[in-house]
Amino acid sequence: MDWILDHLQIIIAIAAAIAYWLNARRSDKAGEPADYDGDGKPDNVPGGGRAMRDHQQSLENAENTRRIQEEIRRRIAERQGGGRVTPPPLAPALRRHEPEPGRYAAAEARREEAQREEAAMLERQRGLAEQLAALQARKAETAREAKSVWTQQPEAVATTDSHEGVGLLRELRSARSLRKAIVLREVLGTPVGLR
Numbered sequence: 001m002d003w004i005l006d007h008l009q010i011i012i013a014i015a016a017a018i019a020y021w022l023n024a025r026r027s028d029k030a031g032e033p034a035d036y037d038g039d040g041k042p043d044n045v046p047g048g049g050r051a052m053r054d055h056q057q058s059l060e061n062a063e064n065t066r067r068i069q070e071e072i073r074r075r076i077a078e079r080q081g082g083g084r085v086t087p088p089p090l091a092p093a094l095r096r097h098e099p100e101p102g103r104y105a106a107a108e109a110r111r112e113e114a115q116r117e118e119a120a121m122l123e124r125q126r127g128l129a130e131q132l133a134a135l136q137a138r139k140a141e142t143a144r145e146a147k148s149v150w151t152q153q154p155e156a157v158a159t160t161d162s163h164e165g166v167g168l169l170r171e172l173r174s175a176r177s178l179r180k181a182i183v184l185r186e187v188l189g190t191p192v193g194l195r
Contacts, residue, residue: 061103 004011149168171177 172181
Protein backbone atom coordinates (compact mmCIF):
# COMPACT_ATOMS: atom_id res chain seq x y z
CA MET A 1 0.00 0.00 0.00
CA ASP A 2 2.89 2.34 0.73
CA TRP A 3 4.31 1.65 -2.71
CA ILE A 4 1.06 2.71 -4.37
CA LEU A 5 0.98 5.95 -2.43
CA ASP A 6 4.66 6.62 -3.15
CA HIS A 7 4.21 6.03 -6.88
CA LEU A 8 0.78 7.55 -7.41
CA GLN A 9 1.90 9.62 -10.41
CA ILE A 10 3.05 6.51 -12.28
CA ILE A 11 -0.21 4.70 -11.59
CA ILE A 12 -2.25 7.69 -12.82
CA ALA A 13 -0.16 7.90 -16.01
CA ILE A 14 -0.64 4.18 -16.71
CA ALA A 15 -4.39 4.42 -16.08
CA ALA A 16 -4.64 7.41 -18.44
CA ALA A 17 -2.76 5.55 -21.17
CA ILE A 18 -5.03 2.51 -20.84
CA ALA A 19 -8.15 4.69 -20.95
CA TYR A 20 -6.85 6.51 -24.03
CA TRP A 21 -6.12 3.21 -25.77
CA LEU A 22 -9.57 1.78 -24.91
CA ASN A 23 -11.29 4.93 -26.15
CA ALA A 24 -9.39 4.86 -29.45
CA ARG A 25 -10.11 1.18 -29.93
CA ARG A 26 -13.81 1.65 -29.23
CA SER A 27 -14.08 4.53 -31.73
CA ASP A 28 -12.19 2.48 -34.36
CA LYS A 29 -14.62 -0.41 -33.90
CA ALA A 30 -17.56 1.94 -34.23
CA GLY A 31 -16.16 3.18 -37.55
CA GLU A 32 -15.79 6.73 -36.36
CA PRO A 33 -12.64 8.64 -37.29
CA ALA A 34 -10.40 9.03 -34.27
CA ASP A 35 -10.15 12.44 -32.60
CA TYR A 36 -6.96 12.14 -30.57
CA ASP A 37 -6.44 15.76 -29.68
CA GLY A 38 -10.08 16.40 -28.68
CA ASP A 39 -10.67 19.40 -30.94
CA GLY A 40 -13.76 17.84 -32.51
CA LYS A 41 -12.10 17.27 -35.91
CA PRO A 42 -11.07 13.71 -36.83
CA ASP A 43 -7.31 13.24 -36.96
CA ASN A 44 -7.31 10.40 -39.44
CA VAL A 45 -9.40 10.67 -42.55
CA PRO A 46 -10.39 7.42 -44.27
CA GLY A 47 -7.99 6.89 -47.15
CA GLY A 48 -5.56 9.41 -45.66
CA GLY A 49 -5.02 11.12 -49.02
CA ARG A 50 -3.93 7.82 -50.58
CA ALA A 51 -6.03 8.37 -53.71
CA MET A 52 -4.29 11.70 -54.31
CA ARG A 53 -0.84 10.14 -53.92
CA ASP A 54 -1.75 7.22 -56.20
CA HIS A 55 -3.02 9.59 -58.87
CA GLN A 56 0.13 11.73 -58.60
CA GLN A 57 2.32 8.62 -58.89
CA SER A 58 0.43 7.37 -61.94
CA LEU A 59 0.90 10.77 -63.61
CA GLU A 60 4.61 10.74 -62.82
CA ASN A 61 4.94 7.18 -64.09
CA ALA A 62 3.12 8.07 -67.31
CA GLU A 63 5.44 11.06 -67.83
CA ASN A 64 8.52 8.93 -67.17
CA THR A 65 7.26 6.30 -69.60
CA ARG A 66 6.69 8.93 -72.27
CA ARG A 67 10.23 10.30 -71.81
CA ILE A 68 11.74 6.83 -72.00
CA GLN A 69 9.78 6.04 -75.17
CA GLU A 70 10.94 9.27 -76.77
CA GLU A 71 14.55 8.46 -75.88
CA ILE A 72 14.21 4.95 -77.36
CA ARG A 73 12.69 6.34 -80.56
CA ARG A 74 15.49 8.89 -80.84
CA ARG A 75 18.19 6.25 -80.43
CA ILE A 76 16.55 3.92 -82.95
CA ALA A 77 16.33 6.77 -85.48
CA GLU A 78 20.01 7.66 -84.89
CA ARG A 79 21.09 4.05 -85.47
CA GLN A 80 19.00 3.57 -88.61
CA GLY A 81 19.52 6.77 -90.50
CA GLY A 82 21.96 8.77 -88.54
CA GLY A 83 19.44 11.58 -88.56
CA ARG A 84 17.62 12.91 -85.58
CA VAL A 85 13.86 12.49 -85.45
CA THR A 86 11.92 14.53 -82.97
CA PRO A 87 8.49 13.24 -82.07
CA PRO A 88 5.58 15.62 -82.48
CA PRO A 89 4.62 17.29 -79.22
CA LEU A 90 1.53 15.80 -77.66
CA ALA A 91 -1.05 18.05 -76.16
CA PRO A 92 -1.95 17.03 -72.62
CA ALA A 93 -5.62 16.69 -73.58
CA LEU A 94 -4.78 14.35 -76.47
CA ARG A 95 -2.36 12.20 -74.53
CA ARG A 96 -3.90 8.81 -73.81
CA HIS A 97 -3.06 6.69 -70.83
CA GLU A 98 -1.15 3.60 -71.78
CA PRO A 99 -0.30 0.68 -69.52
CA GLU A 100 2.67 1.47 -67.33
CA PRO A 101 5.50 -0.71 -68.64
CA GLY A 102 8.00 1.41 -66.70
CA ARG A 103 6.82 -0.05 -63.42
CA TYR A 104 7.36 -3.61 -64.63
CA ALA A 105 10.70 -2.77 -66.20
CA ALA A 106 11.82 -1.10 -62.99
CA ALA A 107 10.76 -4.13 -60.96
CA GLU A 108 12.65 -6.41 -63.35
CA ALA A 109 15.73 -4.17 -63.12
CA ARG A 110 15.55 -4.23 -59.30
CA ARG A 111 15.20 -8.02 -59.36
CA GLU A 112 18.24 -8.38 -61.66
CA GLU A 113 20.25 -5.98 -59.48
CA ALA A 114 19.34 -7.99 -56.38
CA GLN A 115 20.44 -11.19 -58.13
CA ARG A 116 23.77 -9.59 -59.11
CA GLU A 117 24.31 -8.36 -55.55
CA GLU A 118 23.47 -11.80 -54.18
CA ALA A 119 25.91 -13.46 -56.58
CA ALA A 120 28.65 -10.99 -55.61
CA MET A 121 27.93 -11.58 -51.92
CA LEU A 122 28.10 -15.36 -52.40
CA GLU A 123 31.43 -14.96 -54.22
CA ARG A 124 32.81 -12.85 -51.35
CA GLN A 125 31.60 -15.46 -48.87
CA ARG A 126 33.33 -18.22 -50.86
CA GLY A 127 36.57 -16.22 -50.86
CA LEU A 128 36.31 -15.60 -47.13
CA ALA A 129 35.59 -19.30 -46.51
CA GLU A 130 38.74 -20.22 -48.46
CA GLN A 131 40.79 -17.72 -46.46
CA LEU A 132 39.34 -19.10 -43.24
CA ALA A 133 40.22 -22.66 -44.25
CA ALA A 134 43.79 -21.61 -45.08
CA LEU A 135 44.14 -19.78 -41.76
CA GLN A 136 42.75 -22.75 -39.83
CA ALA A 137 45.20 -25.07 -41.60
CA ARG A 138 48.08 -22.75 -40.74
CA LYS A 139 46.89 -22.53 -37.14
CA ALA A 140 46.69 -26.33 -36.88
CA GLU A 141 50.21 -26.65 -38.30
CA THR A 142 51.54 -24.07 -35.83
CA ALA A 143 49.79 -25.86 -32.97
CA ARG A 144 51.40 -29.17 -34.02
CA GLU A 145 54.82 -27.52 -34.14
CA ALA A 146 54.31 -25.95 -30.72
CA LYS A 147 53.14 -29.25 -29.28
CA SER A 148 56.18 -31.01 -30.67
CA VAL A 149 58.46 -28.42 -29.00
CA TRP A 150 56.78 -28.88 -25.62
CA THR A 151 56.77 -32.66 -25.82
CA GLN A 152 60.47 -32.93 -26.63
CA GLN A 153 62.77 -34.04 -23.88
CA PRO A 154 64.78 -31.24 -22.23
CA GLU A 155 68.00 -32.87 -23.42
CA ALA A 156 66.77 -32.83 -27.01
CA VAL A 157 65.91 -29.16 -26.70
CA ALA A 158 69.29 -28.46 -25.20
CA THR A 159 71.02 -30.16 -28.14
CA THR A 160 68.98 -28.20 -30.68
CA ASP A 161 69.86 -24.92 -28.95
CA SER A 162 73.49 -25.85 -28.38
CA HIS A 163 74.67 -22.52 -29.72
CA GLU A 164 73.03 -20.86 -26.68
CA GLY A 165 73.92 -23.66 -24.34
CA VAL A 166 70.56 -23.54 -22.58
CA GLY A 167 67.46 -25.56 -23.50
CA LEU A 168 64.10 -23.91 -24.07
CA LEU A 169 62.48 -25.47 -21.04
CA ARG A 170 65.46 -24.71 -18.86
CA GLU A 171 65.44 -21.12 -20.11
CA LEU A 172 61.74 -20.67 -19.27
CA ARG A 173 62.34 -21.70 -15.70
CA SER A 174 63.92 -18.36 -14.88
CA ALA A 175 61.47 -15.56 -14.08
CA ARG A 176 63.15 -13.05 -16.39
CA SER A 177 63.08 -15.38 -19.41
CA LEU A 178 59.50 -16.35 -18.66
CA ARG A 179 58.44 -12.68 -18.64
CA LYS A 180 60.23 -12.13 -21.93
CA ALA A 181 58.46 -15.14 -23.48
CA ILE A 182 55.04 -13.90 -22.31
CA VAL A 183 55.66 -10.44 -23.76
CA LEU A 184 56.81 -11.95 -27.07
CA ARG A 185 53.71 -14.16 -27.19
CA GLU A 186 51.44 -11.15 -26.64
CA VAL A 187 53.23 -9.10 -29.28
CA LEU A 188 53.64 -11.80 -31.91
CA GLY A 189 50.61 -13.99 -31.12
CA THR A 190 46.94 -13.76 -32.04
CA PRO A 191 45.37 -10.43 -31.06
CA VAL A 192 43.13 -10.57 -28.00
CA GLY A 193 40.09 -9.52 -30.03
CA LEU A 194 40.47 -12.53 -32.34
CA ARG A 195 40.85 -15.16 -29.64
